[in-house]
Amino acid sequence: MNTLSHEQAVFSIAAVERDTGLSKDTLRVWERRYGFPAPARNANGERLYPQDQLDRLRLIRRLLDAGHRPARIVAATAEELADLVETLRNESVDPQAPEHDATLLQCVCLHRAAELAAGLRRALMKQGLQRFVVDTLAPLAAEVGEAWMRGELLVADEHLFTEQVQNLLRAAIGAQAGGDGRPRILLTTLPDELHVLGLLMAEAMLVPEGAACTSLGTRTPLADIRAAALAGAFDVVALSFSSAYPARQVVDDLLELRASLPAHVALWAGGGAVHNRHKRLDGVRVVEGLEDSLLALQEWRDAHPSQSA
Amino acid sequence: MNTLSHEQAVFSIAAVERDTGLSKDTLRVWERRYGFPAPARNANGERLYPQDQLDRLRLIRRLLDAGHRPARIVAATAEELADLVETLRNESVDPQAPEHDATLLQCVCLHRAAELAAGLRRALMKQGLQRFVVDTLAPLAAEVGEAWMRGELLVADEHLFTEQVQNLLRAAIGAQAGGDGRPRILLTTLPDELHVLGLLMAEAMLVPEGAACTSLGTRTPLADIRAAALAGAFDVVALSFSSAYPARQVVDDLLELRASLPAHVALWAGGGAVHNRHKRLDGVRVVEGLEDSLLALQEWRDAHPSQSA
DNA sequence: GTGTATTTTTTGTCCACGACAAACGCGATC
DNA sequence: GATCGCGTTTGTCGTGGACAAAAAATACAC
Structure with a gap:
């Protein structure tokens, strides 16, 4: 004190x-x-x-x-x-510096919040939701994370960035209407994972493809994920792990959840902490990046041809 | 494990x-x-x-x-x-049971998410943002909290409710345009407070009155709140404390922040944990409920007549 | 009865220091 | 180069004692 x-x-x-x-x-x-x-x-x-x-x-x-x-x-x-x-x-001055969002990165500070929001909105409108997420938002988020780690950003700046992106993505996702497509996907994070951006970006990728996404936000206890997956008759449970997630917990937690879910419910895991960790994760579809989520979706649909037809 | x-x-x-x-x-x-x-x-x-x-x-x-x-x-x-x-x-079966949102409360379960979202949207359109927050959302959130405490709700149900409300409120707030009115208000919560709904509801009350609100979301460290308040030239720092916040920490934390902020920056605190705790909080405007936030805003404006005029 | 001051009990946090398993770094080996 | 030991590093857990702040109980004045 x-x-x-x-x-x-x-x-x-x-x-x-x-x-x-x-x-x-x-x-x-x-x-x-x-x-x-x-x-x-x-x-x-x-x-x-x-x-x-x-x-x-x-x-x-x-x-x-x-x-x-x-x-x-x-x-x-x-x-x-x-x-x-x-x-x-x-x-961290990477050689293949993406020029295009350097100007946006400069807006990630407290007194240029309005500029940032406007720039993001413009990029979204120009590129469409999915390309915006893959080409603009994900690289920008990574750069913000690095800048924060180097101490070049206030914590408040990073929070503000997260808020702006949330506002934008939630609006964009909501505008697509819920739809009752398949598969029914439940998105959330485990209790130790507080970062919501990865989750939102994944949802933004999947919803335009006609998947019926339901997000529980962050920090859902394992037992409750299981209960929710059963109660909501979901086909897929998708989890996001930022690279800050304790490495050894990822494997333990995922295997525990896998064991508690019925076999017919697929389990997808994405984010920095699961990158290149397939090995010990039987029964878990490791999603390597945002674009791979589209592949995972396609795989699921190929393996589960529409029953009503 | x-x-x-x-x-x-x-x-x-x-x-x-x-x-x-x-x-x-x-x-x-x-x-x-x-x-x-x-x-x-x-x-x-x-x-x-x-x-x-x-x-x-x-x-x-x-x-x-x-x-x-x-x-x-x-x-x-x-x-x-x-x-x-x-x-x-x-x-908790209070005599003055508000009939009107009993139907909404029943929709707070996993398989009626779409109904809930539609019902909330309808109520918002009918009542307008501020009345919707005060008359519908706040009572509903309180009932959800009570139902959860009684164990009548899945944790997932509560998460889903929070997500739906966030989607709705963020869209509604964003639609009001940033504006450059006064006062400039910085909204956030301390690191131990994870609940974001109170914050959003407060923002939803203040933005239509022409205040320039900037939200940092939840969990901003004390030192960073101070830094942000100075960097952004804010007139007011507004914090939200849910009733789950450790009671004795509230007073300590608020006084610490008060001491670290310049005197010309006002400090507002609202939410269940500060209810009826004015006594030991010199220099902090305790906001007793959502409608009181409008009063606090009026007080500030009375005390700070426009300088440009 | 109602309000206020004083004691007693309750309760969560903090301390020290030892133990240990999982993760890591490194060198040897296939 | 990849894989396998092996010593080292590192965070978490254990025990039991201490204490201050909060709550409850009690005493007391009006």
């Missing part, structure tokens, strides 16, 4: 967990092993993290997500960290 | 925390103090919660949110719990 705004602000371990995403256990064990963070203590022996340590923990978190190991970076000096960030920045 | 679907499924303490919202510390301390839950252990001494204990923990959580104390209910027998649920059910 903050004590004073005039002096240096301090934060409880719970506040640091909230703001960095590092668990209390992790924070304590780092202190024990690497000597950082080194928070002050209150009269009761509880940790009080100063602002600068919290900022540094945020930076460490980003480097961690980028693939660095804790032993290297938690005990590193400020200079070493700065070097690593610099390296990261240079690395 | 689940071991087998054929036998009785078991869950790790982390899985139980995810599915019930009860912290690991709380689960362990309940076991120590009340003798429940009483999970089995694996070879390594780690807790393995069977399915029925998890179900009961979910029920206990609902009763807790309804105001019961742990000492009464954690160690209670299954029969006592059933009695309490029954009592809860009878209590």
